[in-house]
Amino acid sequence: MTFDVVVHVSLRPGIADPQGATIxxxxxxxxxxxxxxxxxxxxxxxRVEALDEPSARSLVEDLCQRFLTNPVIEDSEIAISSVAATGA
Amino acid sequence: MTFDVVVHVSLRPGIADPQGATIxxxxxxxxxxxxxxxxxxxxxxxRVEALDEPSARSLVEDLCQRFLTNPVIEDSEIAISSVAATGA
Incomplete structure (x- = not known):
């Protein structure tokens, strides 16, 4: 199955956000x-190819921890939705 | 009333996305x-202070057009949720 994923990466509370402050x-x-x-x-x-939603989520969580975010200064929020009728 | 707003700014289809390609x-x-x-x-x-949700949304749409996005190359998606019990 194919899943659409959006990972929202935001700075953790207390970390300076100069872009936000400037806006x-x-x-x-x-x-x-x-x-x-x-x-x-x-x-x-x-988009992620995975057997089911739990395995898609665990892949994305691993991806966030290891690659997409810096867990020292950033939080991530994951939104997963399945793409209908992919036949995969 | 106070509203929590998240504006998701993404590149329009066909615009080169070198960050995404690198990942x-x-x-x-x-x-x-x-x-x-x-x-x-x-x-x-x-967060936005506004009388009601339609006026909050129109303010945020104006903000997106004029300041937060470059409408030539970027699309924006707005999510608004009201913050409970602000008394304002």
Whole structure:
């Protein structure tokens, strides 16, 4: 089966986020009020071939730990959805 | 009311994604098979103060068009959820 995966990588609380801080500082000058707590992370999307959803999830978790994130400073959140009718 | 917003910014189809291509090329060497179509985008999260969800959404759409994305090469996807019991 084929699964669509999106891994959302965000900085852990307390880690400096200069991109987010810069966006937040720029907003009032552009006329946007009431926006706070801006954080910028990465969204990595891909397709995975696996037997079932648990095995897809365990592959993606392993991938996150070993390659896609730096677990010292980043958290990851995984969203998996199966792609209908792949016949694989 | 306060709303939690996540804007997922991804490259439009046909735009070169060297980060995604590099990740995809590296995976087999690390022992990960069956991963394809890797794309790397941004995930921008923040809180918005607005009267109701439609006005929050229109503010965020305006923000995406004018500031957070380059509409020539990027698509954006908006997820809004209300934060319970803010009393504002």
């Amino acid at each position: 937040e500082r720029a907003l009032p000058a552009l006329g946007f009020e009431g926006v706070s707590g801006v954080g910028v992370g990465k969204a990595i999307s891909f | 995809e090329r590296a995976l087999p060497a690390l022992g990960f098979e069956g991963v394809s179509g890797v794309g790397v985008g941004k995930a921008i999260s923040f």
